[in-house]
Amino acid sequence: MRTPVAFLLLVVLVLSSCGGGPNIRPMIGGEVDDFEDGDALTLLGTPWESVADGGETTSTIFVDTAGNRPESTYHLTVGGMRPPGSAGNQVSGARALLGDRETAIDVSTYDGLELALRELQGQQQTFVIQLATASVKDFDYYNAYVVANDEWTRFRIPFDRFSQEGFGREVIFTGMDVTHVAVFSSGYGPYTLAVDDVRFYRAEADSTR
Secondary structure, three states: OOOOOHHHHHHHHHHHHHHOOOOOEEOOOOEEEEOOOOOOOOOOOEEEEEEEEEEOEEEEEEEEOOOOOOOOOOOOEEEEEEEEOOOOOOOOEEEEEOOOEEEEEEEOOEEEEEEEEEEEEOOOOEEEEEEEOOOOOOOOEEEEEEOOOOOOOOEEEEHHOEEEEOOOOOOOOOOOOEEEEEEEOOEEEEEEEEEOOOOEOOOOHHHOO
């Protein structure tokens, strides 16, 4: 008995839709975390986690009230150490998991990432703000660099300021499959950083507020 061509085509379409990339969820509202619930979970219900990778790097995180901004009760404090001479793969900081190998969020309708930072040791330090995507398989994620000091500063970073470091395969950033947001120390030695109000923003929408 000959199998109808239309049926074979349907089977191919179903199989192709079941494999491949992660399940994509749209980012609604843009808010990642304002920490006002007092826990280390994002507003998406996913965890913040400390990251210390390689050599003698260290990192710890906790939700804090000391030194908070006037309009905010809670923020995330990240403390750690990158030993002098640490290589680029020796990272210390914190990341918010927004997805994994099976899930990711679509932020392609937004223009960039916004967050507030304060360096709590009273000195200027450079930090890496990182966006990871499921399409990058070799850890060469998208980084932007900011300098934080002992005053709360709100950073608004357009997506076109994020770029790969160049050690892996080049993948164009689309914003359609983001899996984490991270903040890492870019310098050497100890640091203590306060992080607050992490969100994806739309420039046009914000300008009409």
